[in-house]
Amino acid sequence: MAEEFEPKIVAFLCKWCSSAGSDLAGVSRMEYPPNVVPITVMCSGSISPLYILSAFNKGADGVLVSGCHPGDCHYIKGNLYARRRIALVKELLEFIGFEPKRFQMSWVSAAEGSKYTQIIKDFVSQLKPLGPQTELRRNL
Amino acid sequence: MVNLEELKENAKELLKQEKVKYIIGYKRGTNGLMPVPAFIKKPEDVENLIWDPLCIYNLTRFLVDEKRKKAKQKNPDERPVGLIVKGCDSRAVNVLLQEKFINREDIYIIGISCENTGVVDEKKLVKKLKGKKVKKIEFGKKNGFIVSTEDGQVEVPSSEILAERCQECIAHFPVVYDVLLGEKPKRKPDNPFKSLEKMESLSREERWTFWKEQLDKCIRCYACRSTCPMCYCDECVVDTINFAVTADTTAEEKAQKIKWVEKSPVLSENFVYHFIRAIHLAGRCIDCGECERVCPLDIPLRFLNKKLEKEAKELFGYDVGFDPDRPSLVSCFKEEDPEDFIR
Numbered sequence: 355m356a357e358e359f360e361p362k363i364v365a366f367l368c369k370w371c372s373s374a375g376s377d378l379a380g381v382s383r384m385e386y387p388p389n390v391v392p393i394t395v396m397c398s399g400s401i402s403p404l405y406i407l408s409a410f411n412k413g414a415d416g417v418l419v420s421g422c423h424p425g426d427c428h429y430i431k432g433n434l435y436a437r438r439r440i441a442l443v444k445e446l447l448e449f450i451g452f453e454p455k456r457f458q459m460s461w462v463s464a465a466e467g468s469k470y471t472q473i474i475k476d477f478v479s480q481l482k483p484l485g486p487q488t489e490l491r492r493n494l
Numbered sequence: 495m496v497n498l499e500e501l502k503e504n505a506k507e508l509l510k511q512e513k514v515k516y517i518i519g520y521k522r523g524t525n526g527l528m529p530v531p532a533f534i535k536k537p538e539d540v541e542n543l544i545w546d547p548l549c550i551y552n553l554t555r556f557l558v559d560e561k562r563k564k565a566k567q568k569n570p571d572e573r574p575v576g577l578i579v580k581g582c583d584s585r586a587v588n589v590l591l592q593e594k595f596i597n598r599e600d601i602y603i604i605g606i607s608c609e610n611t612g613v614v615d616e617k618k619l620v621k622k623l624k625g626k627k628v629k630k631i632e633f634g635k636k637n638g639f640i641v642s643t644e645d646g647q648v649e650v651p652s653s654e655i656l657a658e659r660c661q662e663c664i665a666h667f668p669v670v671y672d673v674l675l676g677e678k679p680k681r682k683p684d685n686p687f688k689s690l691e692k693m694e695s696l697s698r699e700e701r702w703t704f705w706k707e708q709l710d711k712c713i714r715c716y717a718c719r720s721t722c723p724m725c726y727c728d729e730c731v732v733d734t735i736n737f738a739v740t741a742d743t744t745a746e747e748k749a750q751k752i753k754w755v756e757k758s759p760v761l762s763e764n765f766v767y768h769f770i771r772a773i774h775l776a777g778r779c780i781d782c783g784e785c786e787r788v789c790p791l792d793i794p795l796r797f798l799n800k801k802l803e804k805e806a807k808e809l810f811g812y813d814v815g816f817d818p819d820r821p822s823l824v825s826c827f828k829e830e831d832p833e834d835f836i837r
């Protein structure tokens with residue numbers, strides 16, 4: 355029997371909340387699928403649209419962008435800039451006809467280990483039926 | 495009506511009184527009817543200036559070149575540059591002012607109102623005249639164009655040959671200027687985003703097929719980038735040729751120089767280029783249509799920019815190029831910005 359498709363997720367997590375949230379999930383031994391490649395960034399506001407595109411270009415099946423809840427950003431308002439910028443990225447991806455289910459944004463605080471695991475679980479089950487992402491993958 | 499003699503008179507005075515370094519406008523080209531950019535330095539040369547419905551180009555791009563040239567001069571001439579702008583072009587000037595790329599005192603803006611029409615779409619014109627050679631094209635009295643061919647004059651309603659972007663234009667007159675020629679018409683398009691409707695009504699798969707086909711054609715000549723007044727970055731993320739490693743290149747420098755996108759004009763890399771181009775122009779593109787006009791492969795680039803213009807308006811209430819004193823689209827936010835897409 356063919357092996358089940360395991361999607362690869364690239365998750366850009368801000369250091370102060372979302373990354374800490376994922377750590378909490380880890381140290382609390384919460385179980386969640388091992389499909390994530392986490393990339394810690396200083397703030398969700400530092401995530402360039404190019405990072406997202408580049409992740410898809412290099413073969414990610416799904417991309418998650420996660421930061422602190424509004425009001426909690428370590429740099430006060432980085433996540434509010436991110437919210438605006440990422441909304442545009444999302445609209446443009448959909449406009450060119452890219453599968454919107456492959457992209458996700460979330461707010462995860464340092465205390466929300468269980469929210470983080472739930473997001474990953476749901477994302478993985480959302481990506482599985484879609485199969486590998488080939489649309490934007492580098493093809494030289 | 496815009497009076498060409500008045501334009502020349504204004505230009506002549508500016509040059510005579512040595513108020514400006516030179517004036518950037520339009521003159522007739524040597525090859526047929528299409529105008530070419532004119533750089534007028536002497537008062538007597540203002541006679542070359544023209545103004546007609548084929549003055550399509552956005553001359554604002556030359557301010558970018560001017561700034562670069564000036565930066566290299568030892569004793570630069572500090573007088574402003576005279577620039578002829580239409581409504582859309584003036585909004586490009588506003589964006590450059592907003593981003594503090596240029597200073598207001600470095601330019602003298604001669605605004606020309608498009609009044610009840612706008613510029614002509616070359617392709618529509620050729621089609622309409624079925625190969626007949628145009629001798630002259632003028633603005634009509636009401637809202638059409640008067641086209642002269644060897645068979646005489648015909649009046650063509652603007653709905654037939656007006657450029658699509660002019661049909662969707664929300665201000666047919668300059669919004670920033672030192673002198674204004676023509677009236678400021680009070681006319682609003684029924685739907686400034688009409689051209690997007692068809693695309694948005696397609697299914698996701700159809701849209702994907704469309705863009706895949708279009709962007710696959712791109713040969714990455716970067717003409718779209720070269721012509722855009724907003725594409726003024728000294729370095730662009732898509733260029734990797736400037737990644738020269740020498741014995742002196744430090745580890746930090748290498749770490750900073752990531753090769754984000756390959757030069758090869760293949761679909762996957764073209765997508766990255768066009769996506770980034772569009773995103774970087776969000777809230778900055780004023781829809782002058784130059785990128786699409788210069789594309790040798792007729793890729794409908796305008797749609798990508800227009801889509802983001804629409805989202806800027808609908809999601810964030812942002813109009814591009816009207817107010818140089820407000821922060822740009824992505825360097826500000828509102829508490830109530832939508833976040834229903836965030837979990």
Ligand code: SF4
Nearest residue numbers: 712714715716718789
């Ligand atoms: S002008 Fe056309 S072919 Fe050239 S880089 Fe731009 S989109 Fe590609």
Ligand code: SF4
Nearest residue numbers: 722779781782783785
């Ligand atoms: S992206 Fe195209 S339409 Fe927009 S300002 Fe640049 S050249 Fe003009």
Ligand code: FES
Nearest residue numbers: 368397421422427
């Ligand atoms: S530090 Fe977490 S979003 Fe800014």
